[in-house]
Amino acid sequence: MxxxxxxxxxxxxxxxxxxxxxxxxxxxxxxxxxxxxxxxxxxxxxxxxxxxxxxxxxxxxxxxxxxxxxxxxxxxxxxxxxxxxxxCGAIGRAEVAPIAGSSAPNAPDWGARTSHPVDTHRWLDRPAGWQQFRYPFVFGQFDPSLFPLSDWRECSRQALEVAAVESWAQDGSGGDSALLIDQLIRRVLPRRGIAATPDQVLLTLGTQHGLYLLADLFVRPETVMGVEDPGYMDARNIFMRREARIAPLPVGEFGLEISNELKQCHYVYCTPSHQCPTGVTMSTDRRLALLDHASRYDQVIFEDDYDPETQYVGQPLPALKAIDKCDRVIYLSSLSKLLSPGLRLGYIVAPAKVIEQLRVARRLMIRQTPGNNQIAAAKFIQQGHYDRLLHVTRQTLSLRAAALVVAIRRYMPELEFTEPHGGSSLWVRMPTRVDLLALRAACIAQGLLFDPGEPFFLSAESQRYIRIGFSSISLNRIEPGVEVLGKILEGFSARARRH
Missing domain, CATH: 1.10.10.10 (Winged helix-like DNA-binding domain superfamily/Winged helix DNA-binding domain)
Structure with a gap:
């Protein structure tokens, strides 16, 4: 050579x-x-x-x-x-356009032109590369080791066969995969107690996309939007972008409370299955009271069933939508939490007239959802892989939850929390003497990450809570991670006592 x-x-x-x-x-x-x-x-x-x-x-x-x-x-x-x-010169090369500097003459005042400055929103930010942290106690992320990759790959291969491609590769008129809608109606929604027809279901790019569509359809300036406090901050941010008046609704040990604030709301957003972020499951009595209140005060409820099938102690309660006799609940859920957040597969269940309007709004936003993942997900459910993954996930989360509770009681017995019966996180009240911002920074330096509680509250005042997730951390790292957190916390507490 x-x-x-x-x-x-x-x-x-x-x-x-x-x-x-x-x-x-x-x-x-x-x-x-x-x-x-x-x-x-x-x-x-x-x-x-x-x-x-x-x-x-x-x-x-x-x-x-x-x-x-x-x-x-x-x-x-x-x-x-x-x-x-x-x-060869047949393929044109990309031309790199010069970047205009801040001193460009006659540049628009972008700040004055934008109607929704992003600095008014509060986010839950995580440092770049958090996936490589040794102790990722974060919520909402899946564990790749649990995912049946070979099964999903086979379903994806089937979705790429000629006949399947012909059904999803066209630029349609906003239609959804009939196969996936059928699987949702037959196999997924009944487990939540929900009966639906195809014209009552709309596919979305995740629950958050569904919330944005609902806000676009229903929320106007001065609409009073009730949100749980603490609650999911991105739902709150979406409603605020539509200039809604946010009414914070207190959450107690049985879920969202029937309060005076609730009476003034036109719409109510809630997470009954495992409340975000506390993990509380709304009781049956509270669900019935909330539905009665909505009927009495002519309210509509947006039910975000974001973590519905991870109950590992006792039987899960049916969705709020399942016991709604007056069609006042619009139901949102997702396949992404169980499969993978990156797949962006969600859905809305609502009266057919509402779905018709939401379909128009979705068409104007993204025209249609990607068809290949719809077919792959439908086959994944149809062939039993979804049920098996759900079973494995429940078992895994149950073991991790138990290990986390034991470790916290051993290394940080002063912390206050309720032992979880489902879901994948623990809502923990911290000692008043600890600077939580400094604590989180010290933990990050040691390769340990948890979610601060402050962004979940409407008020920007300092809050005493953190959320410890266990969906993406392996079982054998839970106790060592809690031990590290305990030692760091003890150091902060000791310095606070000296001062």
Whole structure:
């Protein structure tokens, strides 16, 4: 083999094979395409031979030649008989536009033009790279080790068969996958006690998308929107962007309370199954009282059933929607919490007239939801994988919850909390003497992360709560993580006592 010209350059441009990542062919193709498009490989440059490329990258010669041939057919390279492969000029390169600086003449005043300044919203931010933390006590993230990847891959493959592609690859008129709607109606909603027809179900890109659609349809300036306090801050932020008047509704040991604040609301947003963030399950009596109140005061309830099927002590209560006799509950839920948050698969159940209006709003926003994941999810449910994953997840969360409770009582007995019977987090009241912001920073420095409680409250005043999630931390790291948290907390408490 002849020594490749500019071998050092090629070794810098081409990736070292990572057999734990994407297929080698994909890695090599991606590196070459990027180098062509950004100009690092100029038009007319001769590339190494297939044998030389294989040696430089550590792949087989067949893989190297196959990558070259695909790039030729796609117009990135040109094959010259008995001469080799050359960079082709058929594919246009991206032009990088100059970035206008803040001193650009006559630049618009963007702050004055925007109607909803983002600094009015309060978020639950996590540091970049939190997935690599040793002790990620965070909520709302799934554990990849529990996910049946081979089953999902097979369902995705089936969704890419010719007949299936023809059903989802078209630019439709806002329709949803009939197969997924059918599986939701037959297999998922009945477990929550809900009976529905296809015209009463709308697919969304997750529950948050559903909330945005509902806000667009119902909320106007000065609409009084009742939200739990503490409660899900992004729901609150969505309603605030529509200029609603937010009415904070207190939460007690039986869920959202029937309070004087509730009487003034036009709409009520609540999380009855496992209240966000406290984890409290709304009692049957409270659910009946809330429905009676809504009927008496002509209110509509947005029920966010975001964590519905993770009850591991006792039987889960039916959804609020299931016992609503007056059609005053609009139900939102999601498949994403169990499958993967990144899949963005949610749905709304509401009267057909409401779904019809929401479908129009969704069409104007995104036209339609991606069809391939709908088909894959439908087959995943249809073939029993969803039920099995649900069973495994319940068992796993039960073990983790028990381990977390035991560890906290051992290492931090002064903390106040209610032992969970479902869900994937613990709402914990902290000592008054501790600076929670400083505590969180110290924990992050030790590779431990929890969610602060303050963003869940409407008031910006300092609150004494944190949320400890256990959906994405392995069982064997729970006790060591709690021990680390306990030692850090004790250090803060000792300094506070000295002062």
């Amino acid at each position: 002849h020594t490749t010209e500019h071998e050092l350059m090629w070794r810098q441009l081409l990736p070292k094979p990572d057999r734990s990542a994407a297929p080698l062919q994909v890695q090599l193709r991606t590196a070459l395409v990027n180098a062509v498009l950004d100009g690092r490989l100029p038009e007319g440059l001769r590339l190494p031979s297939g044998r030389e490329l294989a040696t430089l990258t550590g792949v087989s010669r067949n893989t190297a030649v196959l990558v070259y041939d695909r790039l030729v057919s796609d117009g990135y390279l040109e094959a010259r008989p008995r001469d080799g492969y050359y960079v």
